[in-house]
Amino acid sequence: MNAIPNHHAYSKPIGPWERRLRQGVVRQITPWELASWICFEDEHVLVVEKPGDVVCHPSKEGPWSSLAGAVREHRGGSVASHLVFRLDRETSGLVIFAKTAAVARQLQMAVQERRYAKEYLVLLTGVLHDAVSVDQPLGPDEGCPVTVKSCVRTDGSGQPAITHFKPLAVASGGGTITLARVVTESGRKHQIRAHAQWLGHPVIGDKIYGPDPRLFLEFIEHGWTPALEERLWLPRQALHCSVIDLHAAGMPYRFESPLPQDLRTFCKNRGIPLTQGQSLAANEGMQEQGFQESGSAN
Numbered sequence: 147m148n149a150i151p152n153h154h155a156y157s158k159p160i161g162p163w164e165r166r167l168r169q170g171v172v173r174q175i176t177p178w179e180l181a182s183w184i185c186f187e188d189e190h191v192l193v194v195e196k197p198g199d200v201v202c203h204p205s206k207e208g209p210w211s212s213l214a215g216a217v218r219e220h221r222g223g224s225v226a227s228h229l230v231f232r233l234d235r236e237t238s239g240l241v242i243f244a245k246t247a248a249v250a251r252q253l254q255m256a257v258q259e260r261r262y263a264k265e266y267l268v269l270l271t272g273v274l275h276d277a278v279s280v281d282q283p284l285g286p287d288e289g290c291p292v293t294v295k296s297c298v299r300t301d302g303s304g305q306p307a308i309t310h311f312k313p314l315a316v317a318s319g320g321g322t323i324t325l326a327r328v329v330t331e332s333g334r335k336h337q338i339r340a341h342a343q344w345l346g347h348p349v350i351g352d353k354i355y356g357p358d359p360r361l362f363l364e365f366i367e368h369g370w371t372p373a374l375e376e377r378l379w380l381p382r383q384a385l386h387c388s389v390i391d392l393h394a395a396g397m398p399y400r401f402e403s404p405l406p407q408d409l410r411t412f413c414k415n416r417g418i419p420l421t422q423g424q425s426l427a428a429n430e431g432m433q434e435q436g437f438q439e440s441g442s443a444n
Contacts, residue, residue, distance in 0.1 A: 172207045173199055175216040184220075186401060190249045191242055192217060192227065193390075195403050198238040198382040202229060217243050230254060231264070231390060234336070236351075239266070239387025240403050249397075256395030257333075263391035266328040266338060267405055269384035269412070270311075270347040271356075274324040277312040280341040284334045292359045296340045307334040309341040318417035323350060325418050327388075338385060350412075351380030384409055 186193040194213060202213045209215035217227045227243040228250035244250035256262050283304025287297035308331035317323040328338050342348050343355040353362035357377050365374060370381045386409060391400040413420055
């Protein structure tokens with residue numbers, strides 16, 4: 147008996163888990179909150195310092211349930227705002243919206259060609275003694291219960307990814323936490339978090355790339371609990387986008403954001419020293435020069 151070929155066979159291995167991602171409770175942003183998060187705005191861009199519990203992309207819970215929706219409402223509800231630099235829900239820091247289609251095109255092209263500079267501050271588990279660069283391809287972690295998780299792939303199926311980690315401070319008294327600056331040469335999904343896990347220094351508070359990805363499912367089901375706090379230490383991942391520089395994109399802007407209050411408090415309680423630059427007021431780190439919007443020559 148000849149076997150009948152199965153043309154609908156899966157092209158990827160099937161893990162032991164149901165690969166379905168549920169969402170937790172979505173925060174509703176208030177107009178006052180959004181106004182307090184806007185750290186720079188002119189006729190070309192609007193820059194927001196996003197907290198670590200806000201989603202960027204629109205959701206089904208209404209316009210004020212996402213940063214993109216809230217910014218649109220802030221601008222009157224009918225004016226398009228183009229989200230160019232997004233962040234994961236539990237990552238805090240700088241998010242940029244283009245206010246015109248022409249600026250959006252210029253920035254999106256710069257993103258595709260990596261003509262911009264972006265830096266992060268991160269709290270890592272363990273002591274990172276020296277600067278290190280991770281050059282490891284990333285792809286889906288198909289054996290994980292959380293569908294969005296990435297991992298280092300050595301089977302040739304991953305996408306190139308390079309991440310540079312530089313330690314800045316270590317918890318005093320023999321602590322096992324490192325504050326580091328991070329720069330990436332690529333923009334893969336969850337790149338910093340996946341490379342930090344591969345290094346053996348996962349991001350503090352990371353429910354997916356930390357001690358056990360099932361902690362994320364526990365959080366979705368039951369919310370933040372003392373049991374999760376005991377294992378994760380923070381209710382969100384300690385990752386913060388601190389710098390975006392657009393000079394290489396042809397736009398003379400450089401935006402800086404200090405560690406937010408929740409991460410500064412954690413550092414203080416754990417004996418991690420912060421420099422003035424890591425705790426300066428947000429508006430002191432903003433630099434802006436004149437900008438000429440480019441347009442078509444027809």
